[in-house]
Amino acid sequence: MAADSRTIIAPTDAELLQAQADLWRHSLYYLTSMALKCAVELHIPTAIHNLGGAASLPDLVTALSLPQTKLPFLRRLMRLLITSGIFASESGAEVETYRLNPLSWLLVEGVEAEDHTYQKYFALATVSLHYLEAGLSLADWFKKDLPVPTPSPFEELHGVPLVHETTKLLDEELDRILNEGVADMTTWQLEPLFGSAGVRSLTDCGGGDGTTVRGIIKAFPDIKCTVLDLPRVIENAPAHDSVNYVAGDMFHSIPPAQTVLVKLLLHFFNDEDCVKILEQCRKAIPSKEEGGKVIIIEIAVDPSVGPIMYEAQLLMDMLMMMNIRGRQRDENDWREIFMKAGFSDYKIVKKIGARGVIEVYP
Numbered sequence: 001m002a003a004d005s006r007t008i009i010a011p012t013d014a015e016l017l018q019a020q021a022d023l024w025r026h027s028l029y030y031l032t033s034m035a036l037k038c039a040v041e042l043h044i045p046t047a048i049h050n051l052g053g054a055a056s057l058p059d060l061v062t063a064l065s066l067p068q069t070k071l072p073f074l075r076r077l078m079r080l081l082i083t084s085g086i087f088a089s090e091s092g093a094e095v096e097t098y099r100l101n102p103l104s105w106l107l108v109e110g111v112e113a114e115d116h117t118y119q120k121y122f123a124l125a126t127v128s129l130h131y132l133e134a135g136l137s138l139a140d141w142f143k144k145d146l147p148v149p150t151p152s153p154f155e156e157l158h159g160v161p162l163v164h165e166t167t168k169l170l171d172e173e174l175d176r177i178l179n180e181g182v183a184d185m186t187t188w189q190l191e192p193l194f195g196s197a198g199v200r201s202l203t204d205c206g207g208g209d210g211t212t213v214r215g216i217i218k219a220f221p222d223i224k225c226t227v228l229d230l231p232r233v234i235e236n237a238p239a240h241d242s243v244n245y246v247a248g249d250m251f252h253s254i255p256p257a258q259t260v261l262v263k264l265l266l267h268f269f270n271d272e273d274c275v276k277i278l279e280q281c282r283k284a285i286p287s288k289e290e291g292g293k294v295i296i297i298e299i300a301v302d303p304s305v306g307p308i309m310y311e312a313q314l315l316m317d318m319l320m321m322m323n324i325r326g327r328q329r330d331e332n333d334w335r336e337i338f339m340k341a342g343f344s345d346y347k348i349v350k351k352i353g354a355r356g357v358i359e360v361y362p
């Protein structure tokens with residue numbers, strides 16, 4: 001017998017009021033994304049940084065060259081961004097003062113420090129018009145019986161895939177932002193992995209312009225490094241004496257090395273393509289006894305990372321579902337792919353924030 005919701009749910013008034021507030025929050029969270037985009041476009045993090053890391057509202061209005069009439073509006077914008085954890089404020093100060101926190105620090109432009117990466121392109125791309133339109137088409141996309149492999153709502157609506165050489169035909173600015181974003185992907189905490197693992201030679205598969213490999217070589221000059229990427233990417237990679245750049249296609253062959261690194265790549269592809277890429281990785285490495293392994297750096301969706309990190313993982317999965325054919329995977333998904341690609345074993349060796357480092361053995 002079907003359950004009668006009236007017998008199960010009997011909310012109190014307090015619960016209903018809370019539910020209404022929660023509904024407002026969930027319906028309006030896109031405004032936080034818009035406010036973040038606005039802060040990036042106005043260069044608010046950089047302005048606060050240039051003002052010594054703290055700024056009053058009038059100082060900020062002047063530094064940003066905004067009309068004085070916008071002061072009360074900027075206060076409201078900053079209030080939301082502080083409450084959302086994007087900036088900090090000085091508690092108890094006589095004058096309202098805004099400060100950078102680690103999140104807004106990530107958005108400061110022109111910082112040379114090694115631990116700093118410049119993530120503004122991610123914040124800008126995720127609220128670009130074509131992404132938002134794809135999101136708005138989600139219910140229509142669900143209702144359509146589309147051929148397999150299933151195109152994403154983005155591809156179905158706009159007629160071109162995202163992160164593809166044809167994306168610029170749709171939106172040159174979005175394509176530029178995405179390429180910049182890829183070049184800026186983090187290399188935090190990677191170097192220790194390769195030193196302690198006794199890696200002698202490494203191929204970074206889909207290694208982009210070689211940013212990761214240059215970071216590894218800096219820490220471990222003895223590791224012989226190769227970067228494989230598509231010809232149009234390798235053509236624009238900065239020359240480096242110790243990096244062997246190879247233009248090619250990872251679906252066909254991967255330059256041999258003791259270790260193949262596959263970093264922030266597989267979530268762009270569906271399971272069948274991941275198996276094909278990993279089969280090529282397996283061919284490129286020696287046996288397990290000779291130290292052969294593939295190192296994968298990706299999200300491994302897992303609630304044990306805590307509610308905030310887990311929510312970030314699930315949102316990243318929705319981002320994939322909306323825009324590309326790939327997905328974020330949990331440990332079972334990864335295991336299935338590794339076994340299909342002919343590997344014998346794997347180990348999640350480290351967590352890096354919401355991501356994990358997985359070693360996969362032949």
Ligand SMILES: C[S@@+](CC[C@H](N)C(=O)[O-])C[C@H]1O[C@@H](n2cnc3c(N)ncnc32)[C@H](O)[C@@H]1O
Nearest residue numbers: 185206207208229230233248249250251263264
């Ligand atoms: C998201 S980026 C990751 C870049 C890099 N691994 C990092 O962590 O910064 C994916 C990379 O895979 C490359 N790629 C895509 N298809 C490829 C293929 N068939 N063969 C080689 N590289 C490919 C792209 O050009 C891009 O540089």
